[in-house]
Each structure stands twice: as C-alpha cells, then as structure tokens.
Amino acid sequence: MTADIERWDVIIIGAGLSGMYQLLKLRQLGFKAHVYEAGGGVGGTWYWNRYPGARFDSESWTYGYSFSSEVLKEWNWKEHFSGQPENLRYCEFVADKFDLRRDITFNTRVKSAHWDEAANEWEATFEDGKRARARFLVTAIGPLSSPTMPVIPGVEDFKGESWHTGLWPHRPVTFAGKRVAVIGTGASGVQAITEIAKTVGHLTVFQRTPNWCTPLRNSAIAPEEMEKIRGRYDEIFAQCRDNWGCFIHTADPRHATEVTPEERDAFFEELYNMPGFAFWQGNFRDVLMDQKANDALTQFVIKKIRARLKDQKLADKLIPTNHGYGTRRVPLESGYFEVYNQPNVKLVDLRETPIERITEKGLKTSDAEYEFDMIIYATGFDAITGAFDRIDFRGRNGEKLRDKWADGPHTYLGMNVAGFPNMLTLVGPHNAATFCNLPRCIEQNVEFVSDLLEHMRDKGLTRIEATPDAEETWTAHVHDTASRLLLTKVDSWMTGVNKNVAGRQKRTFMAYAGGAPKYRQKCEEIVANGYEGFALT
Numbered sequence: 001m002t003a004d005i006e007r008w009d010v011i012i013i014g015a016g017l018s019g020m021y022q023l024l025k026l027r028q029l030g031f032k033a034h035v036y037e038a039g040g041g042v043g044g045t046w047y048w049n050r051y052p053g054a055r056f057d058s059e060s061w062t063y064g065y066s067f068s069s070e071v072l073k074e075w076n077w078k079e080h081f082s083g084q085p086e087n088l089r090y091c092e093f094v095a096d097k098f099d100l101r102r103d104i105t106f107n108t109r110v111k112s113a114h115w116d117e118a119a120n121e122w123e124a125t126f127e128d129g130k131r132a133r134a135r136f137l138v139t140a141i142g143p144l145s146s147p148t149m150p151v152i153p154g155v156e157d158f159k160g161e162s163w164h165t166g167l168w169p170h171r172p173v174t175f176a177g178k179r180v181a182v183i184g185t186g187a188s189g190v191q192a193i194t195e196i197a198k199t200v201g202h203l204t205v206f207q208r209t210p211n212w213c214t215p216l217r218n219s220a221i222a223p224e225e226m227e228k229i230r231g232r233y234d235e236i237f238a239q240c241r242d243n244w245g246c247f248i249h250t251a252d253p254r255h256a257t258e259v260t261p262e263e264r265d266a267f268f269e270e271l272y273n274m275p276g277f278a279f280w281q282g283n284f285r286d287v288l289m290d291q292k293a294n295d296a297l298t299q300f301v302i303k304k305i306r307a308r309l310k311d312q313k314l315a316d317k318l319i320p321t322n323h324g325y326g327t328r329r330v331p332l333e334s335g336y337f338e339v340y341n342q343p344n345v346k347l348v349d350l351r352e353t354p355i356e357r358i359t360e361k362g363l364k365t366s367d368a369e370y371e372f373d374m375i376i377y378a379t380g381f382d383a384i385t386g387a388f389d390r391i392d393f394r395g396r397n398g399e400k401l402r403d404k405w406a407d408g409p410h411t412y413l414g415m416n417v418a419g420f421p422n423m424l425t426l427v428g429p430h431n432a433a434t435f436c437n438l439p440r441c442i443e444q445n446v447e448f449v450s451d452l453l454e455h456m457r458d459k460g461l462t463r464i465e466a467t468p469d470a471e472e473t474w475t476a477h478v479h480d481t482a483s484r485l486l487l488t489k490v491d492s493w494m495t496g497v498n499k500n501v502a503g504r505q506k507r508t509f510m511a512y513a514g515g516a517p518k519y520r521q522k523c524e525e526i527v528a529n530g531y532e533g534f535a536l537t
C-alpha cells in the first residue's frame, strides 16, 4: 500500500442530492467522509441535465430538503415547478450553506471499487489512477445518471452539433434558424421539444413510442404565496411522508369502476385541470392496477389529446397504443401537443419508417434522407443499475456486482448486497426511493445509513453484510409487490428494458413498489430488531 492513497472512514460516490446530504450527516456524526464526484460541481441530475425545458415535475416546495429549518427559511422557490437553472442554484446554495465542497473532490470518476477482505475496507480507483480507501463505501450515483446513445449505425459520422439531453453542454445552445432533430419522446424529449419549438428554424421529432403526456400547469410563486407555503412546510412534508411515492397527491379511496361514468369523467376532468402529478397519482385507487379502470382513464386522455391537435392523423401517431395511461412514467408537459400544430414541426413515426443510419449531414430513415444542423438525443438512460455497471464493483472473493446482477438486481432493502460488505447503496435498485419524489426518500435512505454507521461505531462493529436469506426474501418480496401493478407489464426504464444496452431486453422489476411508507416501516422494524437480516460483526 502506498502513502499517496487517500484514507477516509467513508467514501461517498456522487455529489447529487443524496451524496450531499450523506456527507453532511456523516460529518455531523464525526466521521471522516469524503465525496468523489465525476462532474465539476454539485447537483447530480441538475448539474448534468441542462437541456432546454428541464424542470421539476414534483412541486418545488415538496422537493427541497426538509432536514434544515434554516434552508427552508432562507430559500424561496419562484415557480411551482422550478426549472433546472434554479434547481442547480438550490443545490449550490445548500453546498455553500454547509460548506460541503471542502469534502468533495470534483472531476473525479470512480473506475472501480474493490473490497479488501484482509483489511476489511474498500479501495476505490479513479480514472486518473489515484486511489482512496475507507471502511465504508456509500454509493450515491442516482437511478438515471448513465445516459445511453441509440444503437444506430453512423452515430459518430454526423458533422453538425449533437447533444444528449443528459450530457448537455455548459454553454448556451441556440436553435433559431437551425434545422434540429430530436430523437426520443420520453420525459426529457417532451420537455426539450416543447422549449426548442419556441425558437427553432425547423424541428423534426423522431418518435418510436408515443407516451401519455398530461399538462404540468406550472405557475410563478409570488413572495406572499411563498410565505404561506413556508408556514405549511411541516404539514406538506407530513403529507408526503404518508404518500406512496412521497408526492402531495394522494390516490382517491374510491374505485373508478364503482362510480357512474358521469361521476368518473367529472373527477378525471377535475384532476386533469390540476397541476403536477394530480391526474396520475391522485386518481381513483384502481386506475394503475385494474385494466378496466385504466381503460376508462386512457379513453379520457385520448379525447384530451385529440382536442389539442389540428390533424387527427397526427393524433393517431401521438396517441400511445401499446400501453395504458400511467403505466410508464408520465411526462408532464406545457404545450407539447400544440407544438405539432406548428408549420415548422414534423413528426416522423419510427414504427412506420425506422432510422437506418445517421449520416454526415443528418439521418436516413427507411423512406427518406434528412439534413440537420443539430441532432439531439433524448434517448434516456441505462436506468437504476446502469450507474453500478459502469463501475467495476467487486465484493468478497473478487465477485463482480455486474455478474451477480446479470439477470437483474438482488439486494436487501435496496441498501446492501450479500457478498459486498460495508457497501450501502442510496436510492439503489429495490429501494422505494427509485420511484419517489426523490429528496423525500433520499432523506430516509441517508438517515438509515447514518444511524447504522453510528450504531456500528457505538457497538465497536466494523462490518455489515446482508445475509443471503434476507437478500433472497427481500428480492422475492420486491417482485411479488410489483406484480400487482400494470406498469410491470410494459417495457420502460422502470422495468429495466433499454433496447440500446446489451442484456437489458428482458423485463425485471427494479424498484420497490410497496410504496415509501411501507418501505420506511420495514426499515424501522429491521432497526428495532437489531438490524435483522444483516450480519454485523
């Protein structure tokens, strides 16, 4: 072992919202914790995803950290669904306030992390060859942080500007007078397309699978309104705490199938006119589980989409046909469908005319050749396990995490993996945090890990590892819980399908679908039972 290896009690990978809070908590508990971050600044998602139109689809005032009364007092949200520049400023504000940067090394990507059984510690190696060691390794690498380019021949050939939404440059990108292509119509594509259409010369959208998009209904927050929100923070966070995904929109206790069609449609209409995820999360309790209820909701949304489009043949292409409303992550939009009424916007349906290759000047589909000044890839991420796959994690006996998870993740609580001692995975697969209003679940995850490390220090324990039994039982429970949801019957990043990544063609459930309150309760029970399911030595 050489002297140039940095040594800490805890290595945290990633300075997004989870890494930042984890650092602060461990520092407050007296641990020597250090963060290594690939980017040049804090903020994670909000650091990388600078594409036009990027913004929250959780209400801003439900999204910010709740742990600090000072932050809640000092920070003012300006919009109900705040945009990326402001969200990044928020992360920077928190980093400044708690002087976090002194314990973060930026521009440092972790290449590998290996467990050293003899030393009972982890060794991380960075891309520049430097190394660090610590007893504990906490991954804070995010569920949507590994952007994927489409597997289309010629991607390298294009001579114009090209950007992935998740790796957007740090300088302004302009669209006026340009011929722009966007490939992909998920949540990122929908936000980017709507914003780009405001100034673009000509826009061509390449859509493989349409998504069910419903209005965001963003608005400004006046200072007086912000004061009122501040006065309600306790109530707001308590409401989020009790909610399945920690949003403020709670499912209606009624079934869609037990009310009259008129009552049902009136309720759909009311929710449709509300901001945020009200329509998705605050709907009748059976709409995401019962096919008949989901069909009724889907029919309602079809009418809404048709009413917004001048050309009904275009509507046919923009209306999803292979899944019902809400069974994939719903992109929230602010004028998305109206974009297609513009004369300078064209939709290409890739189900009819697939892309054959990217060329020097643009791209070629099965029936036409297009020239562009810019191609934007809104083609998504190798979700949830992708960020883990990009680091060579090796546990006991050199076992590779990548191999262990080859047929889908196996975890205990989505926090630890048998065979990988002292590695804690914030917002990891099988964790309720993955489908959550993220900071709400991040706080729970971070506090669980912090309490655990404090407990171990107090008891003189140096090693924790999930038992294979506990891992198997949790993994089976995760799959079992998910089986009731219609969303597990559809290909999407939520079911681990990414056609651009080898080995990601089969559906597997990646998150805990029992909801955040049940997950929290389970964690609390485990702690109360002396960290049941973990071997602590």
Ligand code: N01
Residues within 6 Å of the ligand: 054, 055, 056, 057, 058, 144, 149, 150, 151, 152, 165, 183, 184, 185, 186, 187, 188, 189, 191, 206, 207, 208, 209, 329, 350, 355, 378, 379, 380, 381, 493, 499, 500
């Ligand atoms: O990624 P996606 P995203 N040829 O995977 C298409 C969060 N988020 O970045 O569906 C042609 O959803 C692909 O087509 P298909 C949010 O959780 C939050 O948009 O595979 N097309 C799809 O249309 C979200 O769900 C916010 O057939 C190709 C698109 O690319 C998650 O991030 C904002 C293709 C990818 O969609 C991911 O969203 C944005 C190919 N070869 C994102 N390959 C907030 O509001 C892929 N596609 C906070």
